[in-house]
Amino acid sequence: MLLSRNNLNRFLAFWRHFSGANAIHLVLVIFGILLVWTLISHALENPDRYLPSPIAVALSSFDMVYEGLLPSYFGDTIGRLIVGSIFGLALGIPFGLILGINRTVADMFYPMMNFFQSISGIAIFPIVVVWFGNSDKTIFIVILYTSFFPIAFTVLSGVREIPMKYIHAVRTLGGSRFQIIRDVLLPGSLPHIATGSRLSIGFAWRAVIAGEMLAGREGLGWMIFTAQDVDRTSEVILGMLLIGLSWIILDHYLLRPFEADTIERWGLVQR
Amino acid sequence: MPAKLVIQDLTHHYPDEYTGESVHALEKINLKVEEGELVTVVGPSGCGKSTLLNILAGLLPYREGLVTVDGVKIEGPGSDRGVVFQEHAILPWRSVSKNIGHGLELRGAPVEERKQKVAAFIKLVGLEGFEDKYPHELSGGMKQRCAVARTLCADPVVMLMDEPFAAVDAQTRITLQEELNRIAIATKKTIIFITHAVDEAAFLGDRCFVFSARPGRLKAIVDINIAREKRIWSEMNVDKEFLSSRDEILRLVREEVNVAIEE
Numbered sequence: 001m002l003l004s005r006n007n008l009n010r011f012l013a014f015w016r017h018f019s020g021a022n023a024i025h026l027v028l029v030i031f032g033i034l035l036v037w038t039l040i041s042h043a044l045e046n047p048d049r050y051l052p053s054p055i056a057v058a059l060s061s062f063d064m065v066y067e068g069l070l071p072s073y074f075g076d077t078i079g080r081l082i083v084g085s086i087f088g089l090a091l092g093i094p095f096g097l098i099l100g101i102n103r104t105v106a107d108m109f110y111p112m113m114n115f116f117q118s119i120s121g122i123a124i125f126p127i128v129v130v131w132f133g134n135s136d137k138t139i140f141i142v143i144l145y146t147s148f149f150p151i152a153f154t155v156l157s158g159v160r161e162i163p164m165k166y167i168h169a170v171r172t173l174g175g176s177r178f179q180i181i182r183d184v185l186l187p188g189s190l191p192h193i194a195t196g197s198r199l200s201i202g203f204a205w206r207a208v209i210a211g212e213m214l215a216g217r218e219g220l221g222w223m224i225f226t227a228q229d230v231d232r233t234s235e236v237i238l239g240m241l242l243i244g245l246s247w248i249i250l251d252h253y254l255l256r257p258f259e260a261d262t263i264e265r266w267g268l269v270q271r
Numbered sequence: 272m273p274a275k276l277v278i279q280d281l282t283h284h285y286p287d288e289y290t291g292e293s294v295h296a297l298e299k300i301n302l303k304v305e306e307g308e309l310v311t312v313v314g315p316s317g318c319g320k321s322t323l324l325n326i327l328a329g330l331l332p333y334r335e336g337l338v339t340v341d342g343v344k345i346e347g348p349g350s351d352r353g354v355v356f357q358e359h360a361i362l363p364w365r366s367v368s369k370n371i372g373h374g375l376e377l378r379g380a381p382v383e384e385r386k387q388k389v390a391a392f393i394k395l396v397g398l399e400g401f402e403d404k405y406p407h408e409l410s411g412g413m414k415q416r417c418a419v420a421r422t423l424c425a426d427p428v429v430m431l432m433d434e435p436f437a438a439v440d441a442q443t444r445i446t447l448q449e450e451l452n453r454i455a456i457a458t459k460k461t462i463i464f465i466t467h468a469v470d471e472a473a474f475l476g477d478r479c480f481v482f483s484a485r486p487g488r489l490k491a492i493v494d495i496n497i498a499r500e501k502r503i504w505s506e507m508n509v510d511k512e513f514l515s516s517r518d519e520i521l522r523l524v525r526e527e528v529n530v531a532i533e534e
């Protein structure tokens with residue numbers, strides 16, 4: 001998927017987009033931020049503790065890569081994200097579909113879903129820790145819980161938004177209930193499934209970081225949390241940078257293409 | 272031989288859950304449509320034309336009266352009655368040929384048969400070269416032709432059309448009307464065609480049912496005795512029979528529109 005032809009085109013378009021004036025603007029903004037950052041850092045009495053300069057952060061990243069810690073933390077975090085959100089989506093998509101298709105089931109479960117949706121992943125953490133301790137299992141459950149609701153709600157509303165005329169049309173063509181689900185409700189809600197997945201994985205990404213901090217399992221979240229304890233602020237900043245950058249890459253090259261492809265292919269949005 | 276489609280004493284009220292008052296949409300409709308006939312239905316806006324069509328399609332349950340196709344009571348949608356909706360309801364996630372072959376696919380027709388028939392109908396409605404396009408890549412008129420082909424390809428006994436050409440421009444509409452006339456000749460389908468446009472009603476119909484303002488009643492039936500082969504616009508524009516039928520329908524509709532406005 002990451003290496004598809006479409007992605008290659010997107011990659012090229014991205015760089016074409018950022019050549020010329022756009023590239024200059026982007027470079028200027030980044031350069032500006034680094035400059036301000038450096039200036040503030042130098043003005044401080046104890047920059048190593050409060051705000052190490054960009055160069056100090058870069059140096060610490062070399063160290064950590066050299067020691068093999070950074071790649072291993074990074075792998076831990078990404079692995080948890082993938083496993084947790086795959087399960088979250090695998091449960092949330094069918095659940096949302098069933099609720100969208102069947103009013104009675106929806107009326108039964110909707111209040112409960114709304115109730116749990118208001119309790120964030122962080123808020124269920126304590127009870128999950130009581131059950132499973134500070135383990136990978138705990139983080140996994142929190143990610144699954146966090147990614148479940150956005151996708152389930154999006155799919156539910158997606159199914160409901162499908163115009164009645166499509167359902168009527170297939171009924172008058174002789175379609176059975178099952179055929180209507182297969183040929184109308186499923187494909188009709190695919191754009192919502194795509195949007196919802198992106199939303200869910202975004203929530204899951206934050207949950208992994210928070211989960212690692214609270215459960216004390218190795219990973220990027222744990223890295224910034226423990227680095228703070230021992231005053232290694234440069235590692236804290238490095239971790240934050242990595243969290244933000246990995247999300248941009250994941251979102252731009254995997255999630256958005258999937259969303260755009262399903263939506264644009266059928267002309268469901270005007271571009 | 273009994274008529275293809277028979278409507279007896281059909282009355283319909285829409286209940287209103289909020290006010291408790293109901294909307295009286297249709298009042299004691301009695302009419303028959305013969306096999307292979309193309310009838311048009313005209314009437315003022317809101318007189319219950321779409322209501323009638325939805326009942327015939329089986330999408331709207333009715334309680335008073337009886338509607339039968341080939342002597343069998345209508346009790347729900349079925350592939351014996353094909354519908355072309357006012358807003359073409361072709362599926363955006365299916366290509367043109369997949370949309371057109373959908374009816375056959377749903378009833379499990381063999382792939383070979385499907386391919387053949389789809390190709391034939393694509394040709395009939397002039398969509399060659401657009402087989403693999405998606406609906407959003409088609410013009411309004413092409414979408415409408417795709418919808419017509421989809422309904423035809425499912426091979427219904429009766430075809431129900433609800434103002435199918437209302438949303439396309441005048442030029443395309445004329446072409447589509449002539450095309451539908453050709454299709455009626457080629458397939459000899461029983462067609463019920465609802466329209467606002469009096470010209471269209473006279474051009475396409477073997478007979479035209481004129482409805483009164485709401486609650487819709489069958490006000491008059493206008494016969495249009497013109498051979499289908501003769502029905503092309505360049506000739507109809509100067510055809511005496513056509514012009515007099517059209518004026519007759521126009522007069523009847525005008526009366527009703529005035530009633531509706533005075534109310």
Ligand SMILES: Nc1ncnc2c1ncn2[C@@H]1O[C@H](COP(=O)(O)OP(=O)(O)OP(=O)(O)O)[C@@H](O)[C@H]1O
Nearest residue numbers: 285286294296315316317318319320321322323485
């Ligand atoms: N689903 C519905 N619920 C309640 N009332 C309805 C419903 N559909 C239609 N009506 C009412 O029934 C009457 C007939 O509506 P219908 O859509 O059949 O008219 P129409 O003849 O098709 O009009 P038009 O030519 O404007 O399409 C209208 O007064 C309308 O308000």
Ligand SMILES: [Mg+2]
Nearest residue numbers: 320321322433
């Ligand atoms: Mg109508």
